[in-house]
Amino acid sequence: MSNSIFKTPIPVNEVVRSYAPGSADRxxxxxxxxxxxxxxxxxxxxxxxxxxxxxxxxxxxxxxxxxxxxxxxxxxxxxxxxxxxxxxxxxxxxxxxxxxxxxxxxxxxxxxxxxxxxxxxxxxxxxxxxxxxxxxxxxxxxxxxxxxxxxxxxxxxxxxxxxxxxxxxxxxxxxxxxxxxxxxxxxxxxxxxxxxxxxxxxxxxxxxxxxxxxxxxxxxxxxxxxxxxxxxxxxxxxxxxxxxxxxxxxxxxxxxxxxxxxxxxxxxxxxxxxxxxxxxxxxxxxxxxxxxxxGGKDFVMVHSSANAIQVATALSRGAFEYQGQKCSAASRAYIPQSLWPDVLERMKQDVASMKMGSTEDFGNFINAVIDAKAFKFITSYIEAAKNSSDAKVVIGGEYDDSDGYFIRPTVIETTNPKYDTLCTELFGPVLTVYVYPDDKFEETMELLDQTSEYALTGSIFAKDRYVIEKAVKALENCAGNFYINDKPTGAVVGQQPFGGARGSxxxxxxxxxxxxxxxxxxxxxxxxxxxxxxxxxxxxxxxxx
Incomplete structure (x- = not known):
């Protein structure tokens, strides 16, 4: 019998195909x-x-x-x-x-x-x-x-x-x-x-x-x-x-x-x-x-030094890709007052351009949530926000289950840092935003840390490197996967080992x-x-x- 100590092939990440119009893959x-x-x-x-x-x-x-x-x-x-x-x-x-x-x-x-x-x-x-x-x-x-x-x-x-x-x-x-x-x-x-x-x-x-x-x-x-x-x-x-x-x-x-x-x-x-x-x-x-x-109640913490368009893009992708049905999906964001108007305006443009429908139409960015139970659960929170005294729906809020379980990407703005949708995992295309005074960044990070039982993913958006270091340290127990100037989704095998602590x-x-x-x-x-x-x-x- 012959023996050897074998080496497996050195792995590289599989190349993602584009499925662009006219391609053989498509x-x-x-x-x-x-x-x-x-x-x-x-x-x-x-x-x-x-x-x-x-x-x-x-x-x-x-x-x-x-x-x-x-x-x-x-x-x-x-x-x-x-x-x-x-x-x-x-x-x-x-x-x-x-x-x-x-x-x-x-x-x-x-x-x-x-x-x-x-x-x-x-x-x-x-x-x-x-x-x-x-x-x-x-x-x-x-x-x-x-x-x-x-x-x-x-x-x-x-x-x-x-x-x-x-x-x-x-x-x-x-x-x-x-x-x-x-x-x-x-x-x-x-x-x-x-x-x-x-x-x-x-x-x-x-x-x-x-x-x-x-x-x-x-x-x-x-x-x-x-x-x-x-x-x-x-x-x-x-x-x-x-x-x-x-x-x-x-x-x-x-x-x-x-x-x-x-x-x-x-x-x-x-x-x-x-x-x-x-x-x-x-x-x-x-x-x-x-x-x-x-579970996860994944966050995006934004500093006033951040780029508003970058923040909006990260939220549009991080909150609404696969209808928000990712453990890592951005579902709560803390945005300074000075940036919020620009972020909101860009997100309105993003969501307005998102087509919704069957997966067979490759032009659709948004598809259906998984089943009737999820549809009913998610939409109940949207309706509650529409009738709330301390929250309002500022983007989306429409839904229809006549042909499939479709929910438009929805953004809720709240003045209550403990509002339900900042705490409860919805697992759907719903993002809740808490707008804070620019000079309350550190206090808002404390709120973020205390608001949710989960600690799966999160991110910080800032240009100021001192601020980034401060956030990395202050939020060290809030997320098992932490992202700097990026959406909190998309961990890649071999690059970002994935998992969280606390209730995650x-x-x-x-x-x-x-x-x-x-x-x-x-x-x-x-x-x-x-x-x-x-x-x-x-x-x-x-x-x-």
């Missing part, structure tokens, strides 16, 4: 959308490598075209959670024993498949199922997921290369084992890349997975599974189930072999899960690893080596080459006379 993507829309899809669960259909079918419809039926997925129950756990545990010994380079090869192949033959399909599925425009789908479901797969393989080798020093006569080694048991991946609707990374990252490190996808992301989740199977992922390593959260939680979080949770979603959901896990600590073989990226999660930084450390358990091995044969140490010897 035509290919439009063709992929048309092909997916022409079919009525029947999507099964995948358990132990087998397609599982229950006959309990749930409709899938584009959020921007609710009259069109994409197809159905098969909803499962408690028996399917048990099947998935059993399949994961059955696959675990062989998968964890597989040489690491072969695990890496599977996910590196998946990245190449997404980069090439599956690129248009994963983008089209995300555009139809989650109402993302072509650019938002490209940076998410293609580029970011490809980056996760490539960079994680590279980070895995970094971890394995971390080894202790050894003294003369001994050899110290660190063994990086997968967790003992199975990992539960609970994924969100808003990023196809996150939905793919949450099961794939721990699987890369030798774990086996039960994956529950969001019901509004199943259309693209099915494509991810198709890619992984094409890449050669063995049966039972990742098991995709479509069940209710309550059913999954009752079984998984009381199971002896539950080893870890990889989660992105709402803060309240995460808090409930955390409590449930704590109540079952005596039931587990090991303390579970709990990794969560949760465990800050385990997806897109970096830090996240992968959570999915391994270290074992220290010490080997002594010449073993002592006498218990006596030299200090026990008698003094010579």
């Amino acid at each position: 035509k290919d993507l439009q063709a992929a959308i048309a092909e997916l829309k022409s079919q009525t899809h029947d999507i099964p669960m995948f358990i132990g490598g087998k397609e599982v259909r229950t006959g309990e079918k749930v409709e899938m419809r584009p959020p921007h075209e609710t009259k069109h039926l994409l197809g159905h997925y098969h909803k499962g129950g408690s028996e399917h959670i048990n099947m998935a756990i059993d399949a994961a545990l059955k696959a675990k010994p062989q998968w964890s024993a597989l040489s690491w380079e072969h695990r890496a090869s599977i996910f590196l192949k998946a990245a190449e498949l997404l980069s090439g033959p599956y690129r248009m399909k994963i983008n089209a599925a995300t555009m139809l199922g989650q109402s993302k425009n072509a650019y938002q789908a490209e940076i998410d479901s293609a580029c970011e997921l490809i980056d996760f797969l490539r960079f994680n393989a590279y980070y895995m080798t970094e971890i394995y290369n971390v080894q202790p020093e050894s003294s003369t006569g001994i050899w110290n080694r660190l063994e990086w084992r997968p967790l003992e048991g199975f990992v539960f991946a609970l994924t969100p609707f808003n990023f196809t890349a996150i939905a793919g990374n949450l099961p794939c990252a721990p699987a890369l490190m030798g774990n086996t997975i039960v994956w529950k996808a969001s019901e509004t992301q199943i259309f693209s989740a099915n494509v991810i599974m198709e890619v992984l199977r094409e890449a050669g992922l063995p049966d039972g390593v990742i098991n995709l189930v479509f069940v209710s959260g309550a059913v999954a939680g009752d079984i998984i979080f009381s199971h002896k072999e539950f080893a870890g949770l990889h989660f992105t979603g709402g803060t309240n959901t995460f808090n409930t899960i955390y409590r449930k896990i704590a109540s079952h600590l005596d039931d587990y073989r090991s303390y579970p690893r709990i990794v969560g990226e949760t 999660g465990t800050n385990d930084k997806a897109g970096s080596v830090l996240n992968l450390y959570r999915w391994v358990s270290a074992r220290t091995i010490k080997e002594t080459f010449v073993t002592p044969v006498d218990y006596r140490y030299p200090f026990l010897g008698e003094e010579s006379k």
Whole structure:
């Protein structure tokens, strides 16, 4: 048998394609959308490598075209959670024993498949199922997921290369084992890349997975599974189930072999899960690893030295791209009185020029929010602002769900620094602005720090470098990802490790080596080459006379 220490390909970030008018990419993507829309899809669960259909079918419809039926997925129950756990545990010994380079090869192949033959399909599925425009789908479901797969393989080798020093006569080694048991991946609707990374990252490190996808992301989740199977992922390593959260939680979080949770979603959901896990600590073989990226009430702090047009552009993009349905979306801004008129005027121009409608029209910057529940929740806060004594809608405020769940980009101005929409995560195209006196910059930063339970992303806009340094220090606990003179969205794998603290999660930084450390358990091995044969140490010897 020959042996080598292998090096993975050095990753580089996938190049974002433009889909400009007349380009071949644009035509290919439009063709992929048309092909997916022409079919009525029947999507099964995948358990132990087998397609599982229950006959309990749930409709899938584009959020921007609710009259069109994409197809159905098969909803499962408690028996399917048990099947998935059993399949994961059955696959675990062989998968964890597989040489690491072969695990890496599977996910590196998946990245190449997404980069090439599956690129248009994963983008089209995300555009139809989650109402993302072509650019938002490209940076998410293609580029970011490809980056996760490539960079994680590279980070895995970094971890394995971390080894202790050894003294003369001994050899110290660190063994990086997968967790003992199975990992539960609970994924969100808003990023196809996150939905793919949450099961794939721990699987890369030798774990086996039960994956529950969001019901509004199943259309693209099915494509991810198709890619992984094409890449050669063995049966039972990742098991995709479509069940209710309550059913999954009752079984998984009381199971002896539950080893870890990889989660992105709402803060309240995460808090409930955390409590449930704590109540079952005596039931587990090991303390579970709990990794969560949760809510955000992300801010833009503006100083009077900032450029008003730059601020307006950052807010128009940061608050309204993908209808504000990003964990990192700018949802509150603190703007000095001297700049506010210019910022407001430019934002009015921006929003007036934003076309809204189907993702199939590539001229639409704004598409639909994800479902009826989100539509109702977001619009209730817009209506409250219209009738408030300490807030007013200064841009947008219109909405319509007759053909899809459409909400115009909305800006609320408030005189109350604790107004509801400065505190509550809406997860929609709504930005709330608090206008402050220019000479109250430091006091306003204190307000910002105290207003929200979240600490995911935020930014400072200023030309004055002393002010920038002051803000970086004053707001150090307000955001896990902090931006200087930029919008608080758009973290790139390998460049800006992503995650927040406080009510925004465990800050385990997806897109970096830090996240992968959570999915391994270290074992220290010490080997002594010449073993002592006498218990006596030299200090026990008698003094010579």
